[in-house]
Amino acid sequence: MTTTKRLRSANITQGAARAPNRSMYYALGYKEEDFQRPMVGVANGHSTITPCNSGLQRLADAAVEAIHKHGGNAQMFGTPTISDGMAMGTEGMKYSLVSREVIADCVETCVQGQWMDGVLVIGGCDKNMPGGMMGMLRANVPAIYVYGGTILPGRLDGKDLNIVSVFEAVGENAAGRMSDKQLKRIELHAIPGSGSCGGMYTANTMSSAFEALGMSLPYSSTMANVYDEKVGSAAESARVLLKAIELDLKPRDIVTRESLENAVAVVMAIGGSTNAVLHILAIAHAAGVAWTIDDFERIRLRVPVLCNLKPSGQYLAVDLHRAGGIPQVMKLLLDAGLLHGDCMTITGKTIAQTLADIPSEPPANQDVIHTIKDAVYAQGHLAILKGNLSPEGCVAKITGLKNPVMTGPARVFEDEQSALDAILARQIKPGDVMVLRYLGPKGGPGMPEMLAPTSALIGEGLGDSVGLITDGRFSGGTWGMVVGHVAPEAAVGGCIALVHEGDSITIDSHKNLLQLNVPDSEIEARRAVWKAPAPRYTRGVQAKFACNCSSASTGAVLDAF
Numbered sequence: 001m002t003t004t005k006r007l008r009s010a011n012i013t014q015g016a017a018r019a020p021n022r023s024m025y026y027a028l029g030y031k032e033e034d035f036q037r038p039m040v041g042v043a044n045g046h047s048t049i050t051p052c053n054s055g056l057q058r059l060a061d062a063a064v065e066a067i068h069k070h071g072g073n074a075q076m077f078g079t080p081t082i083s084d085g086m087a088m089g090t091e092g093m094k095y096s097l098v099s100r101e102v103i104a105d106c107v108e109t110c111v112q113g114q115w116m117d118g119v120l121v122i123g124g125c126d127k128n129m130p131g132g133m134m135g136m137l138r139a140n141v142p143a144i145y146v147y148g149g150t151i152l153p154g155r156l157d158g159k160d161l162n163i164v165s166v167f168e169a170v171g172e173n174a175a176g177r178m179s180d181k182q183l184k185r186i187e188l189h190a191i192p193g194s195g196s197c198g199g200m201y202t203a204n205t206m207s208s209a210f211e212a213l214g215m216s217l218p219y220s221s222t223m224a225n226v227y228d229e230k231v232g233s234a235a236e237s238a239r240v241l242l243k244a245i246e247l248d249l250k251p252r253d254i255v256t257r258e259s260l261e262n263a264v265a266v267v268m269a270i271g272g273s274t275n276a277v278l279h280i281l282a283i284a285h286a287a288g289v290a291w292t293i294d295d296f297e298r299i300r301l302r303v304p305v306l307c308n309l310k311p312s313g314q315y316l317a318v319d320l321h322r323a324g325g326i327p328q329v330m331k332l333l334l335d336a337g338l339l340h341g342d343c344m345t346i347t348g349k350t351i352a353q354t355l356a357d358i359p360s361e362p363p364a365n366q367d368v369i370h371t372i373k374d375a376v377y378a379q380g381h382l383a384i385l386k387g388n389l390s391p392e393g394c395v396a397k398i399t400g401l402k403n404p405v406m407t408g409p410a411r412v413f414e415d416e417q418s419a420l421d422a423i424l425a426r427q428i429k430p431g432d433v434m435v436l437r438y439l440g441p442k443g444g445p446g447m448p449e450m451l452a453p454t455s456a457l458i459g460e461g462l463g464d465s466v467g468l469i470t471d472g473r474f475s476g477g478t479w480g481m482v483v484g485h486v487a488p489e490a491a492v493g494g495c496i497a498l499v500h501e502g503d504s505i506t507i508d509s510h511k512n513l514l515q516l517n518v519p520d521s522e523i524e525a526r527r528a529v530w531k532a533p534a535p536r537y538t539r540g541v542q543a544k545f546a547c548n549c550s551s552a553s554t555g556a557v558l559d560a561f
């Protein structure tokens with residue numbers, strides 16, 4: 001393989017002036033002939049912080065071996081992670097979304113600073129995916145994403161368990177429907193080993209979106225971390241990347257408006273996480289593609305939910321894999337005219353070519369993937385609501401609800417813990433609309449997820465009868481009468497900051513409406529006396545994030561200047 005364009009530009013192999021550059025490589029064991037081979041980054045998210053990332057090293061090792069086998073020089077570097085599941089309900093949760101930007105910066109900085117010819121990014125926990133993709137798009141050298149893989153389900157008393165089982169069990173325990181002993185048993189059995197949270201939560205949602213984008217290999221997004229096929233997929237990803245470097249096939253050639261439509265169509269079809277809205281907005285921004293929050297609603301109206309997956313359905317990602325995985329879902333959408341088949345993928349094949357041999361019907365005798373005619377829901381599940389409470393838009397997850405419409409009195413909370421305490425103390429009643437505010441990108445800061453309160457509501461049997469709105473986020477494991485990403489957020493004077501205890505609020509997913517039922521004159525009077533709170537952080541990454549981040553309605557990115 002001849003010297004690549006980036007190496008020529010860096011002039012590493014030419015002239016005495018570049019001897020110090022070469023000398024540094026010689027110290028790493030390079031030989032003269034290595035400078036004719038492409039330099040391929042391996043962004044390795046391995047860590048022992050979380051089960052999501054504890055199984056990544058063997059994938060990184062397989063990728064490095066395959067890069068060398070297929071004619072490249074592997075240059076491994078690390079990226080950090082924050083465990084959403086471990087940080088949930090603590091101050092640490094405010095660092096989760098921040099870590100997306102840190103990961104993106106790490107990938108961009110190493111690829112550009114070391115003038116790499118391509119990069120293979122390996123990640124597991126939720127923010128690893130969008131952070132890695134954003135970094136790949138900024139650097140825009142040939143790149144491929146390797147998802148670390150999903151976790152296997154825990155088992156107890158003949159039933160599958162996952163991380164959300166624990167959070168919901170806390171609510172059942174508080175409601176007196178579960179003993180302390182049973183809660184402890186669930187806690188001990190829910191997480192059996194390495195891999196990312198097993199339902200169609202944020203990690204599996206984003207990995208599926210990346211497969212649909214064409215930035216990772218077919219079937220790779222639903223493989224279990226502990227299985228050998230995941231190691232083989234990592235090695236094959238490295239081979240495909242070396243070919244993409246040869247062809248100069250780059251991320252911005254693949255991530256287009258049409259491929260983003262494909263990704264969102266798949267997110268709707270699988271019943272994916274609300275976080276996909278925030279992250280795809282950020283990915284589109286990194287790709288330089290025109291995309292708005294209203295595009296999600298446009299696609300939702302025409303794409304049905306085809307998969308019966310947790311949190312609002314029955315099955316886990318491993319079950320989806322056995323039923324045919326994302327390629328089977330995509331084939332159903334393609335045949336229905338709901339995908340762009342001419343979009344390019346990192347393999348050099350189009351979507352239509354990739355799916356050519358996939359059956360037009362899902363396997364019989366399974367209930368995970370439904371046909372278009374037998375869809376779980378006729379339309380997508382992530383509704384974009386607007387109204388005086390959220391003129392920029394917010395996200396409601398409407399699957400699993402008997403009736404996604406309610407009007408009720410506001411129960412106002414300035415933080416997550418006081419809201420959780422009220423639920424566990426049984427102070428929240430059917431018909432209430434909980435308002436959790438000052439938890440947005442700037443106000444949190446970092447837009448923490450509200451899995452603990454929403455799971456407690458489910459555990460107490462209030463999921464269908466209590467509304468919850470917030471300028472923060474939700475875990476991919478959340479379901480119920482919940483509305484997140486309310487924008488503008490409270491910290492910048494959004495209407496959510498002006499809600500008083502007992503005010504009437506309407507959530508109407510049929511009309512795409514989130515409304516504070518208070519006269520405009522009263523809202524303006526409240527606005528006139530509202531004062532912005534002092535920032536919670538004045539130094540460090542949280543302060544930088546709060547100062548620079550955009551609205552949730554544009555992805556909460558840091559470089560939208």
